[in-house]
Amino acid sequence: MISFDNTEIAFKDKSSRELKKTLWLFRLVGNPGLVKTGSYALKTALFLKFPVRWAIKPTVFDHFCGGETIDDCDETIAKLGQSGIQTILDYSAEGKESEEDFEYTKNQILATILKAKNNPHIPYAVFKPSGLARVALLEKVQNREKLTEKEQQEFGRIKQRVETICAKAKETGVPVMIDAEESWIQQIVDEMVEEMKFKYNKEEPLIFGTLQMYRHDRLDYLKDFVKRAREKGVFTAFKLVRGAYMEKERARAKKLGLPSPIYPDKPATDEAFDQATLFCLDNIEDVAVCVGTHNEKSCALAAETMISRSMPADHPFVSFAQLLGMSDHISYNLAAEGFNVCKYVPYGPVKTVVPYLIRRAEENTSVAGQTSRELFLLKKETVRRKVQ
Numbered sequence: 001m002i003s004f005d006n007t008e009i010a011f012k013d014k015s016s017r018e019l020k021k022t023l024w025l026f027r028l029v030g031n032p033g034l035v036k037t038g039s040y041a042l043k044t045a046l047f048l049k050f051p052v053r054w055a056i057k058p059t060v061f062d063h064f065c066g067g068e069t070i071d072d073c074d075e076t077i078a079k080l081g082q083s084g085i086q087t088i089l090d091y092s093a094e095g096k097e098s099e100e101d102f103e104y105t106k107n108q109i110l111a112t113i114l115k116a117k118n119n120p121h122i123p124y125a126v127f128k129p130s131g132l133a134r135v136a137l138l139e140k141v142q143n144r145e146k147l148t149e150k151e152q153q154e155f156g157r158i159k160q161r162v163e164t165i166c167a168k169a170k171e172t173g174v175p176v177m178i179d180a181e182e183s184w185i186q187q188i189v190d191e192m193v194e195e196m197k198f199k200y201n202k203e204e205p206l207i208f209g210t211l212q213m214y215r216h217d218r219l220d221y222l223k224d225f226v227k228r229a230r231e232k233g234v235f236t237a238f239k240l241v242r243g244a245y246m247e248k249e250r251a252r253a254k255k256l257g258l259p260s261p262i263y264p265d266k267p268a269t270d271e272a273f274d275q276a277t278l279f280c281l282d283n284i285e286d287v288a289v290c291v292g293t294h295n296e297k298s299c300a301l302a303a304e305t306m307i308s309r310s311m312p313a314d315h316p317f318v319s320f321a322q323l324l325g326m327s328d329h330i331s332y333n334l335a336a337e338g339f340n341v342c343k344y345v346p347y348g349p350v351k352t353v354v355p356y357l358i359r360r361a362e363e364n365t366s367v368a369g370q371t372s373r374e375l376f377l378l379k380k381e382t383v384r385r386k387v388q
């Protein structure tokens with residue numbers, strides 16, 4: 001049986017001072033009123049171009065991010081690496097709209113691929129398609145709306161960016177994960193990802209798509225994709241997540257009078273996530289999977305299934321991933337048992353990363369979320385260490 005309760009392992013990289021600071025931070029983000037007011041104040045301060053760095057950098061930024069540049073992340077990469085945890089560098093600029101920004105983001109991703117090539121602690125690169133493209137245009141393409149000539153050229157440049165990144169993945173042998181987005185652009189993202197998989201996954205699982213298992217069509221999509229990939233003789237590769245945009249998805253479906261793409265309740269999402277994990281493990285000969293979750297049960301199911309099937313813990317086609325600063329008890333305990341574990345390590349200038357940090361704080365505040373568990377474990381470790 002896998003257990004995530006060993007707090008000595010979970011927090012072994014944290015000094016007692018760091019432990020106390022983390023406890024303080026999780027108490028803060030565990031306060032819904034404070035997070036709500038703080039998020040609002042931050043958004044307003046950013047809008048008014050009021051300096052926020054002094055408040056953000058030493059607190060949430062240092063906890064949830066690796067640094068402001070790729071090289072700033074070296075310390076985090078090395079620290080995680082010492083505990084057998086790998087890093088996925090995640091350039092976290094969100095809500096960008098200009099061609100210059102998209103080109104800049106593309107170059108950042110290419111730089112993370114090169115960094116990964118030269119660093120054994122970085123097994124994958126990652127990108128978010130909306131970091132390379134205007135969401136409104138992707139939506140238009142997905143809806144098969146007629147594009148102007150200018151828009152056609154713009155879409156051509158988006159596809160070229162994706163192609164450039166995937167070609168670099170092939171050239172360097174560094175696999176790339178492509179994040180999943182809102183359903184109103186995910187179909188066009190799927191189409192681009194499939195094209196890249198059919199081109200580059202012939203010899204190894206190099207291009208990973210992402211499946212949001214809160215969507216009730218994703219298990220069928222996974223099964224159908226595996227069938228089609230086999231017909232074409234390519235490897236399947238997916239990161240499995242539950243999905244980050246539930247409220248937005250439901251609100252939009254309601255507004256437009258459409259059926260919601262999301263399962264009606266959490267148990268149904270949990271069941272689909274675990275079914276998808278088992279399906280990938282059942283087909284492991286040509287399906288690579290990254291189990292991207294902070295859910296203890298889902299991680300335990302995947303790990304225990306591997307053990308019961310006598311699969312090596314470090315099977316090259318199976319990895320686990322959590323976000324930096326969250327669920328260390330899962331990451332560190334899985335790594336201690338020899339599983340392939342990664343942390344998404346977000347980086348970017350403090351101001352640019354703020355939307356990501358607000359989402360993290362809000363996610364940690366939700367009742368069903370993580371904070372009470374994180375707090376319980378942090379307190380347990382302070383008691384074990386007799387930290388005052």
Ligand SMILES: Cc1cc2nc3c(=O)[nH]c(=O)nc-3n(C[C@H](O)[C@H](O)[C@H](O)COP(=O)(O)OP(=O)(O)OC[C@H]3O[C@@H](n4cnc5c(N)ncnc54)[C@H](O)[C@@H]3O)c2cc1C
Binds near residue numbers: 178180242262322
């Ligand atoms: C490494 C990593 C990469 C990620 N990449 C992406 C990505 O590319 N795209 C993306 O969208 N998200 C991504 N996420 C975020 C992810 O989708 C989840 O939002 C987050 O991880 C919380 O889910 P969980 O499985 O960790 O935990 P849990 O706490 O077990 O699950 C919470 C999740 O369950 C689902 N849920 C909650 N309530 C209900 C309900 N009433 N009905 C139906 N479903 C419900 C929601 O998806 C919610 O986020 C990533 C997460 C990680 C760890």
